[in-house]
Amino acid sequence: MNGYKFWTVKEVKLLKELYPRIRVRDLIDRFPKRTKPTIVAKAMSLNLPSAKLWQPNENKIIINYFYSVPEKTLTQMLPGRSWLAIMAQGERLGIKRKRDKPRIRVNVDYFKKWSANMSYLLGFILADGCIIQGTYKGYSDSLKFGVQSKDRDILEKIKSELKSEHKLSQNKNAIHLCITSQEIVDDLKGLGIIYRKSLNEIVPKVPSKYAKDFIRGIVDGDGSLWFDKRNYPTLSVSGGENTLRFIRDHFFTKFKLYSKLSRRTYSEDIKKYLYQISYRCSSAKKLIEYLYADAKLYLNRKQTVSLKCLDVNIKIRQNSKYRLKQYNESFTR
Secondary structure (H helix, E strand, O other): OOOOOOOOHHHHHHHHHHOOOOOHHHHHHHOOOOOHHHHHHHHHHOOOOOOOOOOHHHHHHHHHHOOOOOHHHHHHHOOOOOHHHHHHHHHHOOOOOOOOOOOOOOOOOHHHOOOHHHHHHHHHHHHHEEEEOOOHHHOOOEEEEEEEHHHHHHHHHHHHHOOOOOOEEEEOOEEEEEEEOHHHHHHHHHHOOOOOOOOOOOOOOOOHHHHHHHHHHHHHHHEEEEEOOOOOEEEEEEEOHHHHHHHHHHHHHHHOOOOOOEEEEEEOOOOEEEEEEEEEHHHHHHHHHHHHOOOOOOOHHHHHHHHHHOOOOOOOOOOOHHHHHHHHHHHOO
């Protein structure tokens, strides 16, 4: 047997008592004549559950108390388990921790009250932001933005507007801002910003007096402003059908300016068609001035284009009666 010693009745009894509760590395002192491999081998021959595995009674504690019980209390209820192990098990069981306050400071009440700037941010989020489900170690959901490095200014403004202490991160030519706050995400969900919003497009019910701020946010995220060879401005916006209908209807109601809603491309990422509306010359100038004049929150790059529009001299043309009639018919359908 090469020195093998049979387990005594006392040793077996002690092993049955301790092995399900204490990790093997901590059992060595209790069995001075046994090595770690022999302890494990004997426990397996006796079909003893390992202390590494979560026991049914432990999982019951996690299920009942993980959501709201403080860290100190929970670790006392689960002796022998580290806080990281408890958090990981909560994640495996699909349970989130309740977080009344985010770990990093941010104004969690920001999206509870309508304002011009809040409406702008809502539009920008609809166009170029997203909410991410918090599955890692039970953490809260997050609001996430990603822009090109040249547009860093807008993320700095968003941080300031939300009174956020979250840091910007850079990856190659992109800048990211991720704000973890379940309360903010819950408020956004109530406004229509949901998980995978591109697949479930919902246009928030924005108060009419803040519609232009909301649209400016969308334009800064998904729109384009430029000048053609004649130095005439163009405004175009791409996105989901419902969002573009909202913008087009608002511009027509306010200015009687018409744009055809064009189906442009099919997005493999979101498995749906993308649409576009465009305005040129005097129509674009009027709308760009409307959106950016006296604006307090905007993307610097597009605000610069809007200022150039002030110096463009274009003869104002009325829309044709045929086009107005055509749109009025589609508008009332």
